[in-house]
Amino acid sequence: MASNQLVLNRFVSTSQLDKSINSLLGLVEGIAIDGVINETEIDFFMRWLSEHVELANRHPFNELMPVVQTAVQDGILDDEERQDIIWLCEKLKSTQYYDQVTADIQRLHAVVGGIIADGLISEEELRGLSDWMEDHSHLKTCWPFDEIESLITGVLADKVISPDEHRQLKDFFSEFIALLDDRTITSPLIQEGSAFVGLCAVCPEIEFDGKMFCFTGASNRYSRQELFHVVEQFGGLTSNSVSKKISYLVVGADGNPCWTYACYGRKVERAIELRKAGERLLIIHENDFHDAVADLK
Template identity: 55%
Template structure:
């Protein structure tokens, strides 16, 4: 391949082009979600520009790059500039090559990366993120929507984001700062220190149905033995699996012994379910309490 085409090649595939525009759109949403734009967030936009400088003269970047360069030239991004750039991204992207779920997940990855770009996360940013998540509920059960949704709900439960919550959120959100390259997120959400928890892995208020669905159980329960769980599922028309696979719909985590559900207590099943979610498999990670609620609702 000619050397002057090599840098452009990484953006020529329809999927790669679409992803780069979705990522910019998510960054624009994320850095301005609290109505303020910091120097660190402007730096994220400049990083996007630097990553695309070799293709700035080629369509569609020949339209997008000059507009972005002009917008950040003064080290700021006012609401009109943001709206103009957002409008342009939306006109240049399509769902012809990506379904809406894939496109919106790419936006979500970039959005949380943009929120974390300046090294701090405010209550206003989390409220804006909560609104975005509510408007994109079709992403439920797709990595990392449920994890981010749970973290957001917990952080806003008392109406403010304290220092411990901010550290926890940054620990996860900064995993998405590399949205402009192909780095894979290689670890599930697990935090060092006393706040270590897999609570964020579990869906918030999940919709659980039993007929023709598959369930797997991990961890201990003070309420039922494993055979009791399996009997409930079968009585309600579902099927139980002994392990986690692409055939699984729900992984139920037992609640006994540790109120924060320490990750180390559950091991490989949770890790495998998280890995499948990252690959797009729609497996719901379900806390035992929500399972019991679903059983009662099912009658």
């Protein structure tokens, strides 16, 4: 670690300490989510210790570090040790500087980082992650909850992770393995040009009254003006461009299910940028849009 980074760590803010605890908590859960912990994952866990060594004498790390060091010194993280670390993290987590949503999003980032720590993603890990997300459904609409949920749903549809799907998951999950890089933790980059199973929200809750909609891609049912008319009919607003005012970006159904940015252009890219910046803009599939309309008729 660079010397200037060590100096900065000595004066790290309380919010950074909270973030580190949330990251450790998610990391422990992610590594153990499939019930198996291997040597590569233990090595990844040891990285967290080495990257926080300068904080060992500061609260709350002076309480946390001895527990973590004792747990991993034999190269094995058993269930009892895992539960001890999680319990202590939960006790030390501060909600004074971060609301629960922010803390849990940081935790989700680290859970995903823990899963990819050994470079392999199994069906058991994906199902464990899916269960975790179901227990934290209050994170819906927050980056990257919807994107991860969409990927998992698509990959597990046939109960088999193909080599291409594993590569796609690995590309996406690998963005979350940096533990101290603030840019990666708070707004990880999505690799442009990568083909994902889908980035549309799964079973989104769609409201119309007072909400603004934008559309991209080709519809297999309506013209753009007809779609605008449907939205306005139920009290919604429409826009031709993506901005912070947008509540929903609707992706047209006439497209390859494994689409990339190139299929729909700058609107999807802009929507992703806004989501990473913390805007609760939903990217939804046209079929879900039509289902929501049908429910109102």
